[in-house]
Amino acid sequence: MQNKYDVVIIGAGAAGLMCAHTAAARNKKVALLDHSNKLAEKIRISGGGRCNFTNINTSPSQYISNNPAFCISPLSRYTPNHFCELLDKYNITYHEKTLGQLFCDGKSEQIIDLLDFLCKQNNVVRKMGVKVEQIEQNSSGFCLITDTEIIQTEVLVIASGGLSIPYIGASGFGYAIAKQFKLNIVPTKPALVPLTLGVEQLESFANLSGTSFFSRTSIGRTSFTENSLITHRGLSGPAILQISSYWDKDMAITLDLLPTDDICYLLEMNRKSNKLLNNFLHQFFSEKFALSLCDLIGINKSISQLSNKEIAKIKQTIHGLTITPNGTLGYKKAEVTKGGVDTRELSSKTMAVKNNSNLFFIGEVVDVTGHLGGYNFQWAWASAVVCGNSI
Ligand SMILES: Cc1cc2nc3c(=O)[nH]c(=O)nc-3n(C[C@H](O)[C@H](O)[C@H](O)COP(=O)(O)OP(=O)(O)OC[C@H]3O[C@@H](n4cnc5c(N)ncnc54)[C@H](O)[C@@H]3O)c2cc1C
Incomplete structure (x- = not known):
């Protein structure tokens, strides 16, 4: 079957792109799906167009969660230094603006282009503008019914982000999937908001x-x-x-x-x-x-x-x-969504659902919310890499 993958990731934002190339570099056949036609719009508009991609002072104390210890493991295994090394390797220059916040010297698109390049280099199949209508779990993994095709995958990663800035693609999709699989959700609300x-x-x-x-x-x-x-x-x-x-x-x-x-x-x-x-x-x-x-x-x-x-x-x-x-000013103006998939349902070593080990949640959809200053992207990168390396 042509539409059969080892891993399908839903959401081609910061976490989805990072997870896709990490898993694909480990010889997994990966498909990355998004309902939007544009790749990683939030990276593009972030940091006033220069993307505040991490913070050198990252520590668990800059994150809000009902389970504050959860982020310790992912953040310690993929640090701001790791992301800086990746940018250094591909000659993307950056600077510290204030309070440890690192921004690109050039435009945010440099980061999107780099992640896209790494996905292409590792043969990630990217499917944009795809609407996932139904997800069913079966004996060989998950069957995804989309508006264009039926896709079978062994592993499913939800990286569909939170509710903030709906006009560029944010949706409650991840929470609906969590509910479908009977996972607890910490009530959501707009955060980093006027x-x-x-x-x-x-x-x-x-x-x-x-x-x-x-x-x-x-x-x-x-x-x-x-x-x-x-x-x-x-x-x-x-x-x-x-x-x-x-x-x-x-x-x-x-x-x-x-x-x-x-x-x-x-x-x-x-x-x-x-x-x-x-x-x-x-x-x-x-x-x-x-x-x-x-x-x-x-x-x-x-x-x-x-x-x-x-x-x-x-x-x-x-x-x-x-x-x-x-x-x-609500989700229309909020930078992030507080709350989300309850981390008590997930393994902090892998980001897999504890009682459903082929289902993963990463990035903003999870109940881990960073302070302002590059901490939210660092969470997206860290949770994605931990997941990509464990699949
Ligand atoms: C204006 C703004 C500026 C920001 N600036 C910064 C900053 O400088 N530094 C920082 O650390 N953080 C910043 N953030 C926060 C940061 O952008 C997010 O925390 C981060 O993008 C989360 O990554 P993610 O991959 O989990 O989700 P997202 O990047 O939101 O990606 C989710 C993807 O899933 C897709 N998707 C959603 N629903 C569906 C569906 N039903 N089917 C298929 N695909 C779906 C979306 O189209 C999107 O591509 C900013 C946020 C905003 C709104």
């Missing part, structure tokens, strides 16, 4: 849309000290995207707007100054932002006239501004 504010809060930031500021943004004990951005819908920027992965309905986030200074000490040092508070704050914030903060605090007088009670109020806003977002 947060929205209600009308009242938006009004207090009305003239600040486009303003960015540095802050320590926290929910409970989790915090990120990076830039944030005020938008016409609410809040965005790296610190907000990071904290959004920990945010749930009705939760407040706390912003420390001067995380490396102590506003009380700074005011005390200037106790005799006749500067108005907004002019004083302008040394740390833009003019507009400083004025809005004074509005928010409800005080704008000279430093020398501030009472201790007023200083405490200023401290409360500068070091502990609390905002309760009313939602997120």
Whole structure:
């Protein structure tokens, strides 16, 4: 039978491409299927077109999962160094932008082209624009009924990603297959996503849309000290995207707007100054932002006239501004999907389903979600290689 493979991988994104060439290099007959006609669109649009393909600081602590220890094994067996060695071998140059984040010097397409080349070199059969309509497990593996053909495979790998950015091909396919095989799914939600504010809060930031500021943004004990951005819908920027992965309905986030200074000490040092508070704050914030903060605090007088009670109020806003977002911009704008196939159902050595050893789940469809900064691609590469090497 011509349509018979050792391995069929559904989803030709980051994880699918990586797994396909890894398995094919081990003499497996591999087919890689995608319902989209375009290969790895998320790699192409990632990192502003330069793909933040890994982070040199990768460790399990940068991943969120209901089973946090699961990612330790795959991440330790395929590290950022391994991926860098692959890029070095094919002369793809890159640089560290900030906080260990590695980006291509050129365009993201270089990574897609490399993975595509490795698949072609290892004779992976690629089938794009294919709709998988039904999957049945039989004595010789899995039978896939697609809109164009029937395919038989011994091993099935689901690499169909999460729900974010549906217009470039994201779908709930992987979760549906997990359900079909009676696997538990950790509830999904948009993550690394801008947060929205209600009308009242938006009004207090009305003239600040486009303003960015540095802050320590926290929910409970989790915090990120990076830039944030005020938008016409609410809040965005790296610190907000990071904290959004920990945010749930009705939760407040706390912003420390001067995380490396102590506003009380700074005011005390200037106790005799006749500067108005907004002019004083302008040394740390833009003019507009400083004025809005004074509005928010409800005080704008000279430093020398501030009472201790007023200083405490200023401290409360500068070091502990609390905002309760009313939602997120959803999967349309989320970089990733939190939750997914419960890792307790999978082997961390192989990514196979524990009680169905020829069925594998890799990449974002699994309940392992990285922080912003190259960690999600590193998970895609690591889970894919571990899987490809075990098939
Ligand atoms: C705008 C944006 C920027 C990002 N930037 C970065 C970054 O710089 N660094 C980083 O680490 N992460 C980044 N990410 C996250 C990263 O892209 C993902 O975590 C990663 O692509 C997941 O890889 P994956 O292979 O599991 O899934 P995907 O790359 O999403 O691939 C899944 C594939 O499965 C296919 N598919 C879906 N449903 C079906 C179906 N029913 N049948 C057949 N095929 C199907 C899709 O078409 C797709 O090709 C970004 C995400 C977005 C949205």
